[in-house]
Amino acid sequence: MDTDHRPQTDGAVVAPDADAPPAAPPRIDCRDIRVFYGATQAIHNVSMSFPDRAVTALIGPSGCGKSTFLRCLNRMNDTIENCRVEGQILMDGQDINDHSIDAVLLRSRVGMVFQKPNPFPKSIYDNIAYGPRIHGLASGREDLDAIVEKSLRRAGLWEEVKDRLQAPGTSLSGGQQQRLCIARAIAVRPEVILMDEPCSALDPVATARIEELIDELRKRYCIVIVTHSMQQAARVSQRTAFFHLGNLIEMGETEQIFTNPREKRTEDYITGRYG
């Protein structure tokens, strides 16, 4: 089923993943999500689902709750004091907020890339190897080397860094750092990758590079991306959801949202009337 024998930049071919996730859309199903910061409600009864092997973009004006919603999907909101999440988020039919699910294991299946590239202040190699090490994914040094190489290849960074794997991750350029973070997320074999405005700190060239990468990754993962750039949403996503003031206003095929929105508010936003 995993047929994307992706040609690498150096012409080599990577063997198909035995552990690639099976296609079973929708990957994540959210029902009636409500998020509260103390007494303030940030998300109001949002229900939506994310298909596998597709990119879903979350757009909306600042403060509309799209990042908060994204962080529900890997329970990063747990780390925020006073933050409470209600409703069901089903993954493989299981509620990820259930007590029986450990956030640590969940996060190894749902990776995340942040707005600002945040490589660990370690070597490039250790940045990638850290996740597989703590999750016990590699059985030996060679295995680990293979994971590091494969992850860097998938993130399109291998050719640029293969000669300096021991250099600090922070010595890379911003765009390379962000691809390193993507490689780091891929290395723990997630099924879902969450991206919180991954290009907002990058220049247009690096942004284009990341967008190409997202398009590649779409073949294997369920990707949810928060973005402020509607052009980016239009370019990379198959589905788009528009958030406003903590409400999901509209969700649909990207083309439909951008050409023929059903809601007036969506139209106003994408035509730049507010936001």
Add this chain to the structure above:
Amino acid sequence: MTDPAASAFSTPDALKRLKRRRAADVRFRLYGMGAIFLALGALVLLAMSIGAQAVSAATYHVVRYDITLDPAVITPPGEETPEEIARNVDGFWELLRDNLLATFPEANKDRAARMEVSEFVTRLAVLPTAKRVASQPQLLGNAITLKAPLNDDLDLYLKGQAFAERRVGTGAISGVLPQDDGSAQIEGQGAFAPIKTAMMTLEADGINLSEASVLLTSGSSTGRLHDIQSDSASIELLTGTLEAFQGSSATARIIALPEAQRVISDQQIAWTLALKDMDRISRVPRWSLLTNSDSTYPELAGGLAALVGSLFTMLVTALVAIPIGILAAVYLEEFAPKNRLTDFIEVNINNLAAVPSIVFGLLGAAVYINFLGMPRSAPLVGGLVLALMTFPVVIIAARAALKAVPPSVRSGALAIGASQMQTVFHHVVPLAAPGIFTGAILGMARALGETAPLLLIGMVAFVGDVPTSPTDESTVMPVLIYTWSNNAERAWEPMTSAMIVILLAVLLLMNGLVVFLRRKYERRW
């Protein structure tokens, strides 16, 4: 006002405001420079006053003795084992004293003179020699050369720090006429006029010379002058021979301070000058400051026991305060929920850091010594007391360092599935480590300089032996400084300064370590 741009920049109102703003700028810079200048001035003053004293204590005078290790004195019958030899300090000391008596036959004349010569060297000064001979019995009966520290008062005299003394050269002395009473009449055309001139100058300065001593020295011979006229004077020989003055130009020393008010007599000065002339006195670096323990004799005292005591104390403090402080900080900063209780704890840790150190001393005396029955005066108790004092400082510094780690590092680690503990110990703590260790070492430096709490737990006792474990009786460097500064003898003053310099050197070393650690491990992110 034809040019609109120029007018916008130069309205009188704006110019006036600009001038005021510039003036405020300049004023602030001047205040800043003034503050730095004041601080530097204070620092230079401190360094100079302590440094000058310490430099004088960094060297001292030792006297060379060529003695024969007479078995009759060193190993009297029944006291021949090495232990008994090492303990026979009196025997060795007698050899030194007899050596001096042989050098200065006039010292044999009466008991008082013998006492005066005895003061040249303290009994304990021969202890190292006694130990050496005990370990090498083959030395018995042989001639050896040893150097023993000169009495501290004579040492100060030679350094010119004892009392005011005016030195003048005389003209040529042409005749020496011994008198019946043991003194002699010395003559020379205008030979003593410089002395008279100097004395008149001193008296003109308001110095009372009615009981002054005037000592005349030529070579190894010294005498006391009376009835000084321009061409003649009466000399009372203290040591050496009268012949030494015949035809020589001697040096006269005018000492205004009456002999009765001095700790050293004219006779002792004469002998010291003679030993110096014989090249038996040399000024050497005082390594004993670092290799000897405390002593009641300043010329023998050193800071080794206090240094080791400080080391043991710091060891205990570090072992207790640093792990507890760092772990408490990590828990409070990374794991503890933010609620009223943790706020309350935080406030109280800050308060704890501000508690006067002597209160910790009282606590230590009450809890560790009275309640838990730990040994008095021991580095163990001192270290625990200082640990109580240090760990709030460590907590505060470590929390600040942890707070400074950007949250993106935590999110990054959490997002790939690291547990909270893995996140903290693999990513956050390593990044905060330079800051944490800076805080820890600065806290330790503060503890190293602490005196008050240690006084209360009995670490102020006189300690003559180097402690070998944290439960031995011991003292620490700042307490030793405090003790020495209370001693009456003049010689302790430079010794105290020297000890302060040693303490400051240790502190500088610790601060240097902080800078080194920062440079080495500080990463940018």
